[in-house]
Amino acid sequence: MRKKGKDEDFAAALARLRAAAREEERDWPEADWRVLVEKASSQRPEGRPALPAPRLRFAWRYAIPAVFFIGFAAVFFWNIRPPLPGPSASESMISAPDETSGSQDVISMTLVSQESGLKVHWYFDKNFDWKEE
Amino acid sequence: MDERENRLVELVLQGSREAFEPLVTPYRKILLNMAYRLSRNWEDAREISQETMFRAFRYLRSFDQKRSFKNWLLQIMMNVWRSSKPHLFEPELLAELAAPVPLGNPPEARLQSETRSQIMACLEGLSPREREVFLLRDIEEMNVKETARALGVSALSVRVRLSSARKKIRLRIESEFPHLLEGRR
Numbered sequence: 001m002r003k004k005g006k007d008e009d010f011a012a013a014l015a016r017l018r019a020a021a022r023e024e025e026r027d028w029p030e031a032d033w034r035v036l037v038e039k040a041s042s043q044r045p046e047g048r049p050a051l052p053a054p055r056l057r058f059a060w061r062y063a064i065p066a067v068f069f070i071g072f073a074a075v076f077f078w079n080i081r082p083p084l085p086g087p088s089a090s091e092s093m094i095s096a097p098d099e100t101s102g103s104q105d106v107i108s109m110t111l112v113s114q115e116s117g118l119k120v121h122w123y124f125d126k127n128f129d130w131k132e133e
Numbered sequence: 134m135d136e137r138e139n140r141l142v143e144l145v146l147q148g149s150r151e152a153f154e155p156l157v158t159p160y161r162k163i164l165l166n167m168a169y170r171l172s173r174n175w176e177d178a179r180e181i182s183q184e185t186m187f188r189a190f191r192y193l194r195s196f197d198q199k200r201s202f203k204n205w206l207l208q209i210m211m212n213v214w215r216s217s218k219p220h221l222f223e224p225e226l227l228a229e230l231a232a233p234v235p236l237g238n239p240p241e242a243r244l245q246s247e248t249r250s251q252i253m254a255c256l257e258g259l260s261p262r263e264r265e266v267f268l269l270r271d272i273e274e275m276n277v278k279e280t281a282r283a284l285g286v287s288a289l290s291v292r293v294r295l296s297s298a299r300k301k302i303r304l305r306i307e308s309e310f311p312h313l314l315e316g317r318r
Contacts, residue, residue, distance in 0.1 A: 010303050
């Protein structure tokens with residue numbers, strides 16, 4: 001009961017404080033206000049919001065480094081991914097012509113099967129007649 | 134939502150710059166005094182009000198016409214005030230400012246306080262965040278939802294800060310302005 005009475009007194013005191021605050025308010029000098037409005041309205045209007053809300057700014061502060069971190073981690077783990085079982089990609093490709101022989105008369109080609117690992121060597125002579133091993 | 138204001142907003146957006154003055158003039162006093170109560174300095178108050186006007190014009194397109202124009206201006210002002218004094222919102226300083234202020238002033242300080250306005254004296258001892266909430270909710274009489282929106286915080290946070298601010302204000306009134314409790318100004 002006593003607390004309720006105190007709360008009512010405080011509410012009344014706040015109302016009086018508000019009224020006192022209104023009485024002592026100042027205003028803009030008319031000339032200054034006109035100059036200010038003139039300056040403000042001579043700008044170019046934009047479509048973006050006046051300012052991101054403080055919470056949004058706070059979120060951005062953490063979101064941007066997080067995105068960078070995730071991107072970096074993705075690139076890092078992509079590069080150190082373990083090799084797949086079976087013959088490596090380089091092995092399965094057609095090997096380049098053997099240039100150590102010093103002659104272009106015979107061209108060799110090696111084909112490797114990814115499933116069985118079977119290797120087939122093809123040699124071509126200058127007449128492009130093929131021989132098989 | 135005010136029909137007259139919405140019409141003026143439309144006119145400004147269509148390129149009629151003259152419509153800006155009647156749109157903002159009713160709030161010039163509120164903005165100036167709110168800025169003063171936040172910054173406790175008329176020079177800063179003028180700058181904050183000025184920047185608020187600039188931003189209000191520049192970003193008028195983003196104003197949601199279902200909302201109160203006055204509350205939107207106050208929201209911009211809060212953002213301007215916070216960005217103009219970011220150091221005031223550092224956590225360490227906030228804790229320091231939120232600490233209770235001794236009520237028994239020395240005689241010279243008391244003499245000085247007698248010439249100060251009652252509202253400004255009551256605001257002393259409030260942290261910047263408590264001051265913002267108290268001014269919007271109890272002096273400008275915005276509701277909790279609008280206060281939360283203007284400050285970019287939750288309604289719960291507004292209630293917590295308001296409760297803390299009111300406790301401090303009550304102590305200040307009891308010790309320095311008991312006549313406010315007795316019904317005299």
